[in-house]
Amino acid sequence: MPELPEVETTVRGLRPPLEGRRLTRVETRRADLRRPFPPDLRQRMTGATIIGFGRRAKYGLLETDRGDVMIFHLGMSGRWRIDPGEIGAHDHLVLETDEGRVLALCDPRRFGSVDLVRKVDLAEFPAFKALGPEPLEPELNGGYLARALEGRTASIKAMLLDQRIVAGLGNIYVCEALHMTGIAPGMMAGRISRKRLDRLVDAIRNVLAAAIEAGGSTLRDYARPDGELGYFAKQWLVYGREGESCRCGGNVARRVDGGRSTFYCPKCQK
Template sequence: MPELPEVETIRRGLVPRLEGHTLSGALCRVAGLRQPLPAGLNDLLAGQRLHAVERRAKYLLLRCDNGTLILHLGMSGYLRVVDRELPPGKHDHLDLLFSDGQALRFNDARRFGLLLWTTDDPQHHPLLSGLGPEPFDEAFTGDYLLERARGRTASIKTLIMDQRIVVGVGNIYASEALFLAGIHPARAAGRISLERYRRLVDVIRSVLGEAIAAGGTTIRDFSDSDGKPGYFALSLRVYGREGEACPQCGGKIRQERIGGRSSFFCPRCQH
């Protein structure tokens, strides 16, 4: 699933190509994805200017004159800016059409993606209103994490992957950050010191920033708005490396299921 760095990479690719441009409508080749597409989307968008392409957690927010499109890529969705006359591929389910001849094409093989329209503040939408702070926000601190972890017996990995606690720390990035912080992913969240939480916040930001700079992580089929893959996978220290040598101590990296997800860690370096 595209995570925060992948979605941010796409957002940054779309901004110079689409912001300030005028929509001429939409071409929907299916009635819905995870949910039905907005009724009358073509007429609704025609003539509206796309003022900003923003991101909240893993959602893209396309702010127009009279409202906002909320877009989620689902498990395998991706976006490309193409000539609107380019014939669609098998899973090209939706085009947002622009008056200059471009189209923002949404491909989603599994159809777990989402496109919604709201005329209200999108931050108040039920999908977004309960989300935690962004990992780069000032509100996300070691003190904040310690307070949210107080009394919790659930694992630290489960805590930092909870989107109500902090957004965008998916499975790959949780494993990488906990390795760099020296914290075992199964350790109870309520039994971690403030000093270690402050270190964890720093490395979460570092790992996500590194992934954004590298264009995201390609595990299966992520690509940015130009169809180019992300390269952070080349820098992964523990994720997907079970049985390989730890880059710090040389011991073997292990894999366990924690909170229902595959977790990779070094039993020597993380405790």
């Protein structure tokens, strides 16, 4: 899944088959994912033309010429399959365009979601109201982070995973960014110097940009929207590398925080 770079890559991949195309078929194959599909999804999307594409945090956005925005979240295992040929058991939403292109939202674990809101109400969408700044936008900077983390005693890792602080980071890229900056994941967030926060912001930007550049994730069941496996050489320095040697000469360790694996190097992350 899908952290920010994978969602970004997905949205970019949806553009060619969908941009300017009218939907001739909108079919839900079951009633719900994490939440029920909007009951009027089919009625509002069928016949509509897709005119806009976007992303907010880990949510992908498809805008129609009727003033609606379909908001999808890929959860842990979601991906779009383009022209899949056959509809599979986990293809829960199927779109077809006036050109005969087929797009299937496949999500085995069903932690994802699909919502439909009026574009003018987008900012009021509950999941968007409390989101922090986009990490690739200028609103995220050392000054913002210093203010947001001031006085916080929670770990920096927990804070970076909190979508209200920064929107779109997940377990992998938080581990990677902290490693790149040499900050221990358990460090109290409010005690990190401004200088290190500046460097952390740079690392976050760099790791996300590199992942988008690489075409998204390299995780085992992630597929690019065209259905090709987006499986390239892993470039993570710590994630999933427990026991391997760090380039500083130390060894990558793994521990569990809040039920989630944290990969880090105890030697170069202090």
